[in-house]
Amino acid sequence: MLKTRKARAWAIQIGFLAIVAFLLISSTLVARDTLHAQGMNSGFGFLDRSTGWDVGFSLIEFSPFDTYGKVIVVGLLNTIFLGIIGIVLANVVGLTIAVFRTSENGALNAIGTLYIEIFRNVPIILQAFFWYAILTHLPRPKDAYNLGEVAFVSARGVYLPGLNVTGSSALIFFIALVLGIFFYIWFTSARRFRSLTPSAKKNGKLTIVGLVLVIAVAALVMGRIPETNLFSIPTLKGLNIREGIRIPPEMSALAVSMAVYGGAYLAEIIRAGFLSVGKGQAEAAEALGLSPWYVFTRVRLPLAFRAILPTLTNQYVWLFKATTLGIAIGFTDFFSVISVSINQSGQTLELIAILMVGFLVMNNTISFVLNRVNKAIKLKGTQLRT
Amino acid sequence: MTALDHAEIRAMGPSLTESLRRRYFSSPGNTAISLVGGALLLWIVWTVLNWAVFKSVWTTPDGTSEVCKGIDGACWAVIHQRGRLIIFGLFPYEEQWRSTLACVAMLITAILSCVPWFWNALRLAMLWVVGFAIFYILMRGGFLGLLSVRPSEWGGLTLTVFIYAAGILVGMPMAIAFALLRRSELPVISGFIAGLIDGVRSLPLITILFAAALIMPFILPGWLQGDKIWRVIFGFGLFFAAYQAEIIRSGIQALPVGQEEAAKALGMSYFHRTTRIILPQAFRNALPPTINQFVITFKETSLVVIVGFFEVLASGNAAYGSGEWSFAYVEVYVFVGLIYYVFVFSLSRYGAYLERRMRVGQH
Numbered sequence: 001m002l003k004t005r006k007a008r009a010w011a012i013q014i015g016f017l018a019i020v021a022f023l024l025i026s027s028t029l030v031a032r033d034t035l036h037a038q039g040m041n042s043g044f045g046f047l048d049r050s051t052g053w054d055v056g057f058s059l060i061e062f063s064p065f066d067t068y069g070k071v072i073v074v075g076l077l078n079t080i081f082l083g084i085i086g087i088v089l090a091n092v093v094g095l096t097i098a099v100f101r102t103s104e105n106g107a108l109n110a111i112g113t114l115y116i117e118i119f120r121n122v123p124i125i126l127q128a129f130f131w132y133a134i135l136t137h138l139p140r141p142k143d144a145y146n147l148g149e150v151a152f153v154s155a156r157g158v159y160l161p162g163l164n165v166t167g168s169s170a171l172i173f174f175i176a177l178v179l180g181i182f183f184y185i186w187f188t189s190a191r192r193f194r195s196l197t198p199s200a201k202k203n204g205k206l207t208i209v210g211l212v213l214v215i216a217v218a219a220l221v222m223g224r225i226p227e228t229n230l231f232s233i234p235t236l237k238g239l240n241i242r243e244g245i246r247i248p249p250e251m252s253a254l255a256v257s258m259a260v261y262g263g264a265y266l267a268e269i270i271r272a273g274f275l276s277v278g279k280g281q282a283e284a285a286e287a288l289g290l291s292p293w294y295v296f297t298r299v300r301l302p303l304a305f306r307a308i309l310p311t312l313t314n315q316y317v318w319l320f321k322a323t324t325l326g327i328a329i330g331f332t333d334f335f336s337v338i339s340v341s342i343n344q345s346g347q348t349l350e351l352i353a354i355l356m357v358g359f360l361v362m363n364n365t366i367s368f369v370l371n372r373v374n375k376a377i378k379l380k381g382t383q384l385r386t
Numbered sequence: 387m388t389a390l391d392h393a394e395i396r397a398m399g400p401s402l403t404e405s406l407r408r409r410y411f412s413s414p415g416n417t418a419i420s421l422v423g424g425a426l427l428l429w430i431v432w433t434v435l436n437w438a439v440f441k442s443v444w445t446t447p448d449g450t451s452e453v454c455k456g457i458d459g460a461c462w463a464v465i466h467q468r469g470r471l472i473i474f475g476l477f478p479y480e481e482q483w484r485s486t487l488a489c490v491a492m493l494i495t496a497i498l499s500c501v502p503w504f505w506n507a508l509r510l511a512m513l514w515v516v517g518f519a520i521f522y523i524l525m526r527g528g529f530l531g532l533l534s535v536r537p538s539e540w541g542g543l544t545l546t547v548f549i550y551a552a553g554i555l556v557g558m559p560m561a562i563a564f565a566l567l568r569r570s571e572l573p574v575i576s577g578f579i580a581g582l583i584d585g586v587r588s589l590p591l592i593t594i595l596f597a598a599a600l601i602m603p604f605i606l607p608g609w610l611q612g613d614k615i616w617r618v619i620f621g622f623g624l625f626f627a628a629y630q631a632e633i634i635r636s637g638i639q640a641l642p643v644g645q646e647e648a649a650k651a652l653g654m655s656y657f658h659r660t661t662r663i664i665l666p667q668a669f670r671n672a673l674p675p676t677i678n679q680f681v682i683t684f685k686e687t688s689l690v691v692i693v694g695f696f697e698v699l700a701s702g703n704a705a706y707g708s709g710e711w712s713f714a715y716v717e718v719y720v721f722v723g724l725i726y727y728v729f730v731f732s733l734s735r736y737g738a739y740l741e742r743r744m745r746v747g748q749h
Binding site for chain 1: 408409412416420422423424426427571573574578585588590591592593597600603604605607689691692699703715719722723726727730731
């Protein structure tokens with residue numbers, strides 16, 4: 001019966017599926033027995049229970065009476081927030097170092113190389129511990145470094161001036177801005193928009209910008225905390241600093257280490273991108289009389305960006321995963337919230353499932369979006385690239 | 387004029403002063419950048435030297451932190467005093483020579499595997515299995531009057547080396563299997579493995595280690611669970627395998643199709659084709675990214691600190707964490723960082739050397 005190739009292929013695949021099914025079923029059975037023996041309920045009902053513990057840093061209001069479901073949302077938002085800040089900072093560092101490394105100036109080359117060799121070869125978690133230790137050994141709030149009476153740097157965190165609004169409204173503000181930017185790009189690059197007259201284009205752009213700003217500002221005004229000034233300036237009162245926005249050292253340490261370590265990796269990728277742009281392209285631009293700034297921003301950077309976007313996508317996903325280091329120094333990111341919830345509620349399997357699904361969704365979203373961008377901007381046809 | 391061919395013109399090149407001028411002083415702006423950059427570099431080097439060497443304290447005669455009171459430089463005395471803790475963790479004090487020997491055995495194994503004579507699947511596998519066995523037996527003890535020390539009591543740099551070596555030993559065969567299965571012509575198998583690889587790759591390593599430490603006790607029957615360290619090593623190996631499988635697969639895809647077809651035409655079996663034709667060439671293609679993966683994996687061993695292992699980073703934290711040395715955190719982190727740096731830097735230099743060597747072979 002197993003003589004033909006087709007029959008053998010079927011038999012092997014069915015056998016394979018049977019093994020997978022057996023493993024799944026037996027592990028489910030064992031899990032049920034274990035849970036039963038420990039007297040625990042399975043299911044997601046615990047998400048509605050209140051946690052009884054507080055989180056260190058949250059973008060939205062949170063109290064110990066809130067539910068497990070909400071604490072997970074808090075962690076997710078923190079992870080996304082930190083991920084965006086870390087990736088943006090890492091890009092800034094990476095681009096700077098890449099420009100240093102590709103510059104014709106020997107001194108800049110040396111600084112770039114030194115930077116990369118030092119920071120790329122030490123694990124990011126060690127760097128996170130290091131920056132965290134540095135930041136928490138800064139002077140106490142009483143003796144904080146005073147940056148022009150509006151910002152303070154102390155062991156309890158960095159204090160910046162801010163607005164007296166609720167966390168959720170600030171969040172809506174940022175989401176509106178980000179969505180607005182996407183909408184703006186999408187709208188202005190639509191084919192119908194491009195065929196409009198210049199004045200109609202200008203009107204269209206102004207309308208979008210106005211709309212987005214109105215929505216964003218409306219979110220802030222709605223979320224104003226009553227009976228306070230709109231602006232919140234940090235001031236030293238007694239032993240502590242009141243008002244303003246406090247960026248806790250946990251958050252700063254993670255953002256700095258993502259920027260420093262991720263930047264070293266991104267720099268090498270961006271540098272490879274610059275090197276892949278044919279010399280002829282830059283020389284042609286110079287011959288056309290473009291200034292060095294234009295040669296860089298209009299010719300070298302866009303071409304390099306197209307060449308490296310697939311690699312960058314992988315690197316962003318990888319950098320985003322680095323937010324999980326929060327647990328090492330006590331930042332309440334998605335992973336550490338899940339980990340504390342496991343300790344407190346004992347719902348291990350459910351919480352780990354949420355954790356994994358959460359990361360699968362977030363990381364696949366990043367790569368999906370960037371792959372779409374890559375498809376949209378990649379050089380079409382078979383052009384001579386040198 | 388006719389006597390000069392291209393090579394000679396290139397060899398003459400711009401003179402030293404000319405190339406210096408071009409690199410540093412071609413324009414006023416460039417000169418300014420060179421001067422500022424050079425000054426910055428000198429300042430960095432001077433500050434670091436001043437801190438680490440000139441104004442530092444290296445030893446502590448009485449074992450306390452008194453010697454470091456009021457100095458400007460580094461207090462390396464903390465390493466003098468707590469270095470053993472960082473390197474060996476909580477391994478029994480009298481038995482630490484075993485830990486040293488085991489690390490040396492592992493180091494020799496690593497160096498030997500850089501020797502071209504060992505570059506053959508069987509020899510390399512034998513070398514690593516033997517090296518690892520020596521390491522394990524030395525550390526574990528329990529025979530010939532050696533004190534028995536369970537893996538959960540290992541610590542420091544030795545534990546880092548152990549998890550790294552064990553993770554790769556577990557992960558490498560898995561990676562090869564994944565890469566081959568993903569290329570399988572049977573859609574169910576290749577699809578399943580592709581899903582597994584992509585799933586593992588989009589999760590952070592910490593979540594996998596965490597799941598290995600926490601979930602496996604739920605879903606495995608008691609006799610299969612083993613010690614926590616083995617489960618974590620399995621998770622670590624799985625993560626390594628998911629990345630390495632893709633590297634091997636890209637090495638296989640870079641092979642000309644004719645290679646496999648010729649092997650088929652000669653009547654070689656699947657096993658023969660794979661082990662004699664495909665994999666040796668695929669590994670050669672994939673060598674640079676493989677070394678890179680080894681480097682990344684070594685840095686990632688530090689994450690096991692989060693699931694509660696006392697590896698070199700955790701023992702570093704403990705070394706300054708208690709009372710009297712708490713001011714010396716920079717020194718401890720610099721020391722631990724240097725340990726990683728030496729490993730990672732030499733491994734990546736070796737990778738760069740291999741890459742050059744291969745390029746010579748292929749023109």
